[in-house]
Each structure stands twice: as C-alpha cells, then as structure tokens.
Amino acid sequence: MTKVFNNPVDFKEQMIKGFTAAYSRYVERIPNAAGVMVKGGPTPGKVSVLIGGGSGHYPLFCGLVGKGFAHGAVIGDIFTSPSGEQCYRCGKALDGGAGVVFSYGNYSGDVMNFGMAEMRLEMEGIDVRQVLVTDDVASSADFDSRRGVAGDFFVFKVLGASAWRGDNLDTVEAMGRHANAMTRSFGVAFGGCTIPGQPQPLFTVAQDKMELGLGIHGEPGVETSDLRSASEIAGLLVDKVLSDVPAGAGSKAVVLVNGLGATKYEEMFVMYGDIHKRLAAAGIDLYKPVVGELATSLNMEGCGLTLMWLDSDLQALLDYPTETPAWTNV
Amino acid sequence: MTKVFNNPVDFKEQMIKGFTAAYSRYVERIPNAAGVMVKGGPTPGKVSVLIGGGSGHYPLFCGLVGKGFAHGAVIGDIFTSPSGEQCYRCGKALDGGAGVVFSYGNYSGDVMNFGMAEMRLEMEGIDVRQVLVTDDVASSADFDSRRGVAGDFFVFKVLGASAWRGDNLDTVEAMGRHANAMTRSFGVAFGGCTIPGQPQPLFTVAQDKMELGLGIHGEPGVETSDLRSASEIAGLLVDKVLSDVPAGAGSKAVVLVNGLGATKYEEMFVMYGDIHKRLAAAGIDLYKPVVGELATSLNMEGCGLTLMWLDSDLQALLDYPTETPAWTNV
Amino acid sequence: MDQSTLAAQCIDAALAIILEKEPELAQLDSVAGDGDHGAGMARGFRAAAAADRTGTAGQVIAKAGMAFSDAAGGASGALVGMYLMTLGGGLQGDVTTAIQVHSALVKAQDALMKLGKAKLGDKTMLDTLIPFTEAFGAQAGAGATIPAAWGGALDAGRAGMESTKDMVAARGRSAVLKERSLGTQDPGATSVYYVLRAVGEVLQRECP
Amino acid sequence: MDQSTLAAQCIDAALAIILEKEPELAQLDSVAGDGDHGAGMARGFRAAAAADRTGTAGQVIAKAGMAFSDAAGGASGALVGMYLMTLGGGLQGDVTTAIQVHSALVKAQDALMKLGKAKLGDKTMLDTLIPFTEAFGAQAGAGATIPAAWGGALDAGRAGMESTKDMVAARGRSAVLKERSLGTQDPGATSVYYVLRAVGEVLQRECP
Ligand SMILES: Nc1ncnc2c1ncn2[C@@H]1O[C@H](COP(=O)(O)OP(=O)(O)O)[C@@H](O)[C@H]1O
Ligand SMILES: Nc1ncnc2c1ncn2[C@@H]1O[C@H](COP(=O)(O)OP(=O)(O)O)[C@@H](O)[C@H]1O
Numbered sequence A, B: 001m002t003k004v005f006n007n008p009v010d011f012k013e014q015m016i017k018g019f020t021a022a023y024s025r026y027v028e029r030i031p032n033a034a035g036v037m038v039k040g041g042p043t044p045g046k047v048s049v050l051i052g053g054g055s056g057h058y059p060l061f062c063g064l065v066g067k068g069f070a071h072g073a074v075i076g077d078i079f080t081s082p083s084g085e086q087c088y089r090c091g092k093a094l095d096g097g098a099g100v101v102f103s104y105g106n107y108s109g110d111v112m113n114f115g116m117a118e119m120r121l122e123m124e125g126i127d128v129r130q131v132l133v134t135d136d137v138a139s140s141a142d143f144d145s146r147r148g149v150a151g152d153f154f155v156f157k158v159l160g161a162s163a164w165r166g167d168n169l170d171t172v173e174a175m176g177r178h179a180n181a182m183t184r185s186f187g188v189a190f191g192g193c194t195i196p197g198q199p200q201p202l203f204t205v206a207q208d209k210m211e212l213g214l215g216i217h218g219e220p221g222v223e224t225s226d227l228r229s230a231s232e233i234a235g236l237l238v239d240k241v242l243s244d245v246p247a248g249a250g251s252k253a254v255v256l257v258n259g260l261g262a263t264k265y266e267e268m269f270v271m272y273g274d275i276h277k278r279l280a281a282a283g284i285d286l287y288k289p290v291v292g293e294l295a296t297s298l299n300m301e302g303c304g305l306t307l308m309w310l311d312s313d314l315q316a317l318l319d320y321p322t323e324t325p326a327w328t329n330v
Numbered sequence C, D: 001m002d003q004s005t006l007a008a009q010c011i012d013a014a015l016a017i018i019l020e021k022e023p024e025l026a027q028l029d030s031v032a033g034d035g036d037h038g039a040g041m042a043r044g045f046r047a048a049a050a051a052d053r054t055g056t057a058g059q060v061i062a063k064a065g066m067a068f069s070d071a072a073g074g075a076s077g078a079l080v081g082m083y084l085m086t087l088g089g090g091l092q093g094d095v096t097t098a099i100q101v102h103s104a105l106v107k108a109q110d111a112l113m114k115l116g117k118a119k120l121g122d123k124t125m126l127d128t129l130i131p132f133t134e135a136f137g138a139q140a141g142a143g144a145t146i147p148a149a150w151g152g153a154l155d156a157g158r159a160g161m162e163s164t165k166d167m168v169a170a171r172g173r174s175a176v177l178k179e180r181s182l183g184t185q186d187p188g189a190t191s192v193y194y195v196l197r198a199v200g201e202v203l204q205r206e207c208p
C-alpha cells in the first residue's frame, strides 16, 4: 500500500516541492512548470537533454538530473505522461541555444505530449530531437513498438554524457539512438502497486504465481506463470533478454538487475549470482553490473534484467562522471 | 512478501555470492568467512573499520564497503548477528597493523558476538575498539541502551572517512563515538516484512493504523497509533527527533529520510517537504539532505528521520569522498 | 441562456459525472492499463471547469480543452484536450443548427484520430465517439434540433462503448497486454460515453 | 552405549525437536522480536549435529557448542553456544553421578549469565534453565541417577518457561517493546525447554 500522502490530488506538486527542497544542491525547479533542471540551468551553446514521464518511478526521472546526466526532467502525475504544455515549458527552459533532446519511454501518452511540445518548440526555432526508449522485449516483437522500462537509465546516461561532454545535437541524438538500439530488458512481477489514495493495488498476483513481462506502471504482465525459484527466474530473465541480442552487438555489456520497489536487494543478489553465471557462460563480458532500484513502479513487487551491449563509444559515455540526487559515478 | 530465493537455508551464502559477483570492482570476499572487504584488503599501517550485523538491511552493511567508507562487513543471516567466529575472522583479515574498529547497531546478539571476537583478537595482539550505534530515540530513555537504526549510515561514514584519511586508532574511535553522540533517529511502520521462506510477515498493521518507534528487524513499534497524513507524520518524526537534541549540538545537521523497503521514494518526498520546513523553522541549518533507502528491513513498509548534528570535524568526514556499491560521493 | 453559459454548463456536467464515476474508471483502467484514467479525467475536467469562460461558446470550449490537456496529462489528456480545442475552434459564432455542430464534431474527431493514430475497433474512446458522431450526423441530416440529435445519437455511442468489451486493444498502454484486455470495457470509451450523456442531459434541460 | 555416543544422541534429539518446533519458535519470536529464533536454533543444531564427534562426551558437547555458536549467530547462538562449550568443558572424563552433571550445568549457566548479563525474571531462556538446574541439583543431592534427576527437573523447567508469558522482557531485542511482550512465552525459554525435554527422553531410553 501507498500510505504516506496528504491529499492525493496534490501528490505530484508536494512531491516536487519535497524533492527540490532535499536536493537543491543538484537541481532547481523550472519556473512555472512541473519540472526540474540542473542547478544553474542549461549551458549556453550546449545541447540539453530533457527526460520525463509519469511519476512513481523514482529515481526516474527527476533523480537523474544533474551534472553529466539529464539537464532536466518534466514530471507527470503518478503513471501519467506530463502534458504537452509542461513538456513545452520545460523544453523551452532547457534550450541553451544548441537544441534539446527529449527522451522518454515509448508510451502513447508520452509520444503525443512530447510530440506536441516538439511541434511548438520547432515553430519557435528550437531544434528538438526525440529518442524514445524501447527496451522491453516482452512488449512487442516489433522493436519500435516496444515500451521503455529500466533501459531508460542507460539511454539517458548516454544522452546526458554526450551532451555534457559537448557533442552537437546530431551526435547526441545518434548516441542516444544507438544506446537504445543496444538495450534489452525483461521483467517479472509478484504483486501490484497501489496508487496513492486508491483502496486496492492495481493488480494482485496469487502467492504461488508470477507475472511475466510486466510494465513499470503497475500494468500486469503479458502472461501469468507459476512462481519459480530465484535460479529459475534468473534463467528466465537471461533467456528472454538473450533471445533478442541486438544486431551488431559485441561481447561486452553493462548489466542491471532492477527492483520495482518491494522486491528487495537481498533477493536480487540471490538471483544475481545465477544471472552472472549464465551471462558469463553465454560469452558475455559483464561490465560494471548494478543491482538496485533505478526504475521503480511505486511499491510493486518485481524485478527485471537489462543489458546494454557496449562498444567503445557507449562505454566511454556510460563511464562519464555524473552527480545527481540518485546516481553519482566518478 | 519475500518471493525470490532458492532454499531459504542457503539464502545468506547465495546473497554474498551474488553481491560479490556484481560488485567485484569494489569488494572481494574475505577468505573462509561470511564477510566482504574492500578490493585489495586493508592498507598496511592504517586503521580498518569493520561494520556488520544481520542481513536484510541492504545497503547495510556490505553495500557500504569501499574506498573512503568501511573496509569490511561481516554478514549474518537475515536479522541475525554474525557469530563471534565470523566477526573474529573478518576482524583478523582486516587488520592492517594499526588496529580495527568494530561498528554496528546496539543489539544484544551483536554486542555478544563482536565482544567475543574482540576478546580473541586482543589476545592475538590486535587492538580492537568498538563503536556501538545507539541512535533510535524510541528504544530507550537511556542513550547507551538504545538500538541502532539508520544512524548506522552516518556513524559508519564518519568512521570510514577518519580511517581512510589516515587517523590513528584513538582518533578514529573518538570520531565514531562523537558521530554517534550527535545522531538521533525515529521511525514509523505501516506494515511488516517477510523473512524468506516464512508464510507470514513478522507483524501486520491494520490499514488505518501505524506503528511508532519501529526497529529495522521487522520488530513492531513500541506503540500503535492511527494512520496520519504525510504532514502529520513529518511533524511527529521531527518532534520526536528534536525532543532529544544532543548536548553540545550546533545548528547545522545532515538529514536523512530513510525508507525501510516498501514505503517508496515519492511518498518520502511528499513527507520531506514538511520535514524540511519544520526543521528549518526550528533553526536547523539543513546540510545535504538525503531521501532514500540506506537502512532497510527487507520489504517492510515504513520510514524514519535521522539527524546528525555537525561540527567542522564531522562535516569534513561526511564529505570525504567514497566509492562503494551503494554509495558514492565526490 | 446564452450559448457560452450553456457550454460552461456542459463542462460542469462533465466534471460532475467524471467525479462520480472516477472509481469505476480507475478500476477499468487497472485491468490492462495503469489505473490512472479516472484521476486523469477528473484532473482534466476540474481544470476545464476552472478555465476562463469569457467569449463565445466555441471559445469557452477551446479554453476548457487547453486547460484539460495541461492538467490531465497522459494519453487521454492529449486526446480529449485536442478534441475539445478543435471542437471549440469548429463552433464559430452563433451555433443554431445540428449540421453546424456535426461539422465541428467531425473536425474534432479527425484531430483526435490524427493525434492518436487509432481507428474504429482499436478499443479506444473512438469506439464511442465515431458511432455517436455518425448517428448525430444522420439525425442532423434529417433535420433534428441539436438536443434531439444529441439525445438520439447517445444509443449509438453506448453500443460502441459496450462493443469495446469484446475487443482486443490495439492502441495505447493496453495494447501490450492483448487478450488480457478482452472482457473489460475500455476506460476511455466509458468516460467519453458518460460525458456525452451528461452533456445530452444539459442540452435537453436547457434547450427544450 | 558409551558416553560420547550418548552425548551425540542428545544433540541429534535436540536437532530433531528444534526442526519440528521451528515454525512455533519463529512465530513466538515475531511477536516482540525479529522472528529468527527458530531458523537460528535450527542452523545451530544442524551444525552441532554435523560437528566432529570424537573424544569424550564432554569434548563432543564442547565441539557441538562451537559449531552451534558459529552457525546460529544472533543472541541465542552466542548464548547457547557458550552454554554448550562450558557444559562440555565441565564434563571431564567419565561422568557417573548426577552431582557431576549438576556442577557442569551450573558452570554453563554461569557462563551464559556472564555473557548475557540477564537474571531470573528477565524473560529469557534463563527462566527455563535456572529452575531446571536448581531442581536437578536438589534431585542429585537426594541421590537420584542422572536420568532420574533430569526427568525430575523438567517440570520446574516447564513451569519456568510458562512463567515467561506473564513477564515483561528486560533483556534482548524484546526489551525495547516492554509490555508488547506480555502474554507471549519467550522463544528462547521455549526452545531451551524443548531441548531439555528431548535430552531427558534420550537419557531415559538409553540409561534405564
Ligand atoms: N492512440 C489512441 N487513440 C485514441 N484513444 C486512445 C489512444 N491511446 C489511448 N487511448 C484512450 O485513452 C484511454 C486511456 O487513458 P489514460 O489512462 O488516461 O492514459 P494512459 O494510457 O496514458 O494512462 C484508453 O482507455 C483509450 O480509450
Ligand atoms: N542477554 C540475554 N541473556 C539470556 N538470554 C537472552 C538474552 N538476550 C536474548 N536472550 C534469549 O534469546 C532469545 C532470542 O534469541 P534469537 O531470536 O536467536 O536472538 P536475536 O535477539 O539476536 O534475534 C530470547 O527469546 C531470549 O530467551
């Protein structure tokens, strides 16, 4: 259950206020908008990266705003794309004169709202590019129709680093598209989450069942199966992700085991041992694995596996130093 | 529910294996022991800090091992102090010749087991000091009888930084004791956690109730109350923590709002807005607030507030750069 | 009653019905979606009802649409917002005939379809809207008044809404879940029907 | 049966009863503690039963204690481990009289009390152990055999265990919760009673 809130109607605004109060050393509020940007705003003459989507996924999206990572995040209500108006305002605030890249998970609401904002900004002479994240292999056989899940993290990281090191708009966009093309995820869920103020979780899973191919918005999975052991779940995640290795992938990949909120670290470490062995056995050179919560779905029970296959470009961008509320690397 | 495991009896060992596989760039297994240490082991001639306790609290304890932070962690089973034998082995492995500081939350099992290890190591000529964390104002009126909760994070951070910058054993111990003396926490819970393999959570809380003064081991709170709004909970946490401001405290304090596992980031940000305002109104100069999961209790629903009042010593140690699996600061 | 007051009353009626049905809409959206449709429509209509109400009926509706879109967010915020903005833009000057209204409804529907790229049978709000608008057009062509055409078209809208129960989603969030959406009525088709019905009641009452 | 085999059988019997009672112990520890007492005692006795069994009865018990302590961890691992190590150390050479056993039981109990700093009435395993050991001493003084003294002391242990229900914890994790522990029997007092009873059955059976 989601228990800590005041009036559910004001949840988003109060969350933004609390977030910016806590992390004023990294971020500031974008004036007159439901969004935050890196302290000091965009760098004149440099490309900015605006990420965003509904809330309920922390550290997505606002927790990844800061030096070396995203320049700003536009924040929707729980599981709800920010409006075109807010995407427009945040995009406008973030333009440093060299263009803005919008990046977000591929959901129809986000596509429409960011799309409308792009149209308005382009009319005002701001060059806007869009990099949609489509990493969830469970969601469609067609790559471009897939939704974005925890792969968001890697794609945003690459985009942010490319922009911060001073690449031009074409290059930043190209790096982001390349990162997305090289990223695959698959997840499972054991229980649904509860939207603040709702009496019931969005879905429930029987104690002895699990959902395969879950979304990160409290949607149930595409299929229900019997609950399996940690080793078997590890096998399933690895098989699903490796069933769709990107064309042109080398052997090196960065690995993320992502928790959705209420499946905890110790459980993920138990599972990670088998994931590591299986990936290594499949010939993958595992680079800087992460086990943690980087794309949550409120208090949903579940977890997923994400790989981004690396070449020297992507590896350099992944390693680019960042300082944000939820992610720092040196 | 805890859902991801194989045989519950092997949970700890499999967790350590997964953790060390994922984070081999930071840590290595302590040979023949249930523990991990910073990659490369202790630095000859320097003090080491060994933290530890039961598992189920990630990133406590192993997630905080690395450069600038703890040198090692000894890992017990879920909610169970590591044995004296394991504390001994890990303490021995960590001695770089300048002595070892043990630090852990004040629970009788830990006190006994670390105590037995200290006796054995002292007999072998290794100088061992103990810094017990006693930050939970709910657990006793007597400061030294209090248990340790999320304050662990700050005390360990100070100890680790002091040791890494090269302080001698007396100084490291003194800094740690000072950090503990300046740290206060209070927490609330909305629901209990489930030990792997158990059919039931350790305790349950009615939908419209909450527990005050919870532990981080799935123990229920010291008192049950009606569930309150985020603002009221913020007020309660601030009042409880400020009811026991340490003697000699200045006005500056580092602030942590800690989630226990299933109370999520967005909820904590909503609450944080009020916490920030109330602390500021009480004349506290808030330093680098953190809202996150730094001391969990499996998938327990709940959260707490921790303050460590700062002087220039503690602030410098808090800011000392670290690189660990779960915490990096530059 | 002047036409802009009437338009404002229609928006108030939409808000009232959505607030009443919010839990049902949340529940429908949780089956194969993310549960936010009720909250989103409520946010949207609250903002629409609070928007500036000066100007012609068309202007009132267009401004309500802008406010709706911004406040609601999500797929339905963009779609319903765009619909209302285009509908308002299509209602120029004094609106006296159902033919005029029908032409605005068609424009709004086209804008929504262009934005969302969905079509009839995709299990979306269009499955309510398209049959409603078509039936409205038929009544208008046969010379019906606005309230009569609206009232007469509601059954077609309701049938369209109900037909979504047996559809597999092809657009929007639920499309991923395919068969899982079978058996559940589409939340957007449901909310749109409730709004059309509430507007019909206002028209019946105020333009007898 | 030689005495080391007998000691080993007692450990096996302790393991068997703890495995049987593990859920009950987990449940008792979850009321005001952290729920790990059943799992911890089971880990401890599994390791104790797997430890080296060469040497005298005393050595077998002492080695079991070391293994117990390491595997179990927690408060009860340290306490029960220390108890068994001291008990084993106190049982020198051939053990023939209940007086000898009583003196070892007292030493072990003292070591446990020194480590844990608890006393009678603190709602701990001592509330089973102290009355048991006292009753055992009385029987031994009156000339009872080892099995008879053990069997005769069990009732006192059981009464001690049951008395913890009405106590407020003063030591260990539950002490923080004070009145919340009222009404629930102490998990450590319970597990210790089960073990004493299981050992009594082995003694009765094997030393008739
Ligand atoms: N492309 C589309 N075209 C038309 N209607 C759509 C489209 N996508 C979604 N919808 C409608 O929107 C409804 C969902 O709205 P809502 O829950 O507010 O959006 P979201 O999917 O962003 O959470 C669906 O029930 C459907 O009727
Ligand atoms: N200081 C002590 N002295 C004696 N017995 C104790 C003490 N502390 C705890 N115990 C016993 O240990 C039991 C709890 O054991 P266990 O759950 O394994 O330890 P933990 O408290 O570390 O989780 C209590 O029920 C009590 O009988």
Ligand SMILES: [Mg+2]
Pocket: A054, A078, A079, A080, A081, A109, C034, C036, C074, C075
């Ligand atoms: Mg949504």
Ligand SMILES: [Mg+2]
Pocket: B054, B078, B079, B080, B081, B109, D034, D036, D074, D075
């Ligand atoms: Mg314990």
Ligand SMILES: [Mg+2]
Pocket: C029, C033, C034, C035, C036, C037, C173
């Ligand atoms: Mg929805």
Ligand SMILES: [Mg+2]
Pocket: D029, D033, D034, D035, D036, D037, D074, D173
């Ligand atoms: Mg316990």
